Amino acid sequence: MAGGQMMKADLADARWTLDAVPYESINVAQARTSDDVFYLVAAASFIETAADLYTDNLIGYFSGEPEVAAWLDGHWKPEELRHGRVLRGYVEHVWPEFDWALAYRGFFEEYSRACTVDEFEPTHSLEMVARCVVETGTATFYQALGELACEPVLRAMAARIRADEVGHYKYFYRFFQSCDGGRYPGRIRVLNALRRRMVEARGDDAECALRHVYRVRHGVDDVAARSALSARLTASVKRHYPVGLAARMLLKPLNLPPSVARVLEGPVARATARIML
Structure with missing residues (x-):
């Protein structure tokens, strides 16, 4: 079953929500068979838990856009937490x-x-481009995590988080279209914002989280062993990473004609795999 179909199946098969995860249904023995999944889930939990820090910064940055600030505070922040x-x-x-x-x-x-x-972009609309990059990264990561996971509750959890992140992307894209008086900043500036955020997003937060997970789990930070672990995790995620979906999401703010976007999708997908993974 294809990745997107698997995610939809998980969403349809289980009736629980992220507000009431059935931890008692977890097959612990099955879940503990994968060390890689432990590191990926633990590191992701750190970054998501710290959401109030960067969300509060973002709310302050968008104080002049009341609708954006209200959505960040009332929807995005609670969902990330x-x-x-x-x-x-x-x-x-x-x-x-x-x-x-x-x-x-x-x-x-x-x-x-x-x-x-x-770290924010110089204009509100360009910061929304950066936010679209972030949400692209998280949505596609959770799709890959769902493919990697062998335990059903985690697969379904990853599907639900992915759905939230796709929803966030859609809101950020809508705000991108309306910020700064609805003025389109131009493809060159959008492309530069995309490139900057893609480079910045290349594992910095994840590496920080992994370092602290590794240190506490092992009682010491063996840099060589941790680097080997990081490379292995990257390879595991890359095998399941939906690069085509990532490319389509990243191309959207460029507002390209559909025929041009289709031609560029392949090269952008390959570049995305090199830069973001």
Whole structure:
């Protein structure tokens, strides 16, 4: 079954929501067979849990756009924090020996120093382009995680989080069209914003999270071993990464004619795989 079809099947087959994850239904023995999944879920839980930090910064940046600020505060922030809670809950249920709180404290201390307003784009519309890149990365990551996961509850959880992230992308794209008085910033500026955010998104947050997960799990940060682990995780995700979907999502803010977008989809997909993974 194709990735997108599998995700839809998971969504249709289970009736629970992210507000009531059936942790008691998790097949713990099955889930614990994959060390890679532990690291991917734990690292993702850190980044999602820290959402209030960068969301608050973003709300401040968009204080002049009341509709955007209200949506960020009332919808995006709570949903991102919910992702962090359910992923943390999964880690603590399946791997209770892992001190999640200790590892997260170390991560947050480092991550909070790097998460500043200075990273935002110079205009609101271009920042929405950057947000589209971020949501592309998260939506496609959770699709890949769902493909990697062998345990049904995690597969369904990944499908639900992916659906949220796709919804966020759609909102950011709509706001991109309306910010700055609805003036299109021009394809060159949009392309530059896309490129900047893709390069910045290349694993910095994930590497920070992985470092702290690894350190607490092993009691020491063996740089060589952690680097080998990081390379293995990247290869695992890349095997399941929906590069075509990522390319289509990234091309959309360029507002290209459909015929041109179709021609560019292949090269952009290959570039996306090289840059973002």
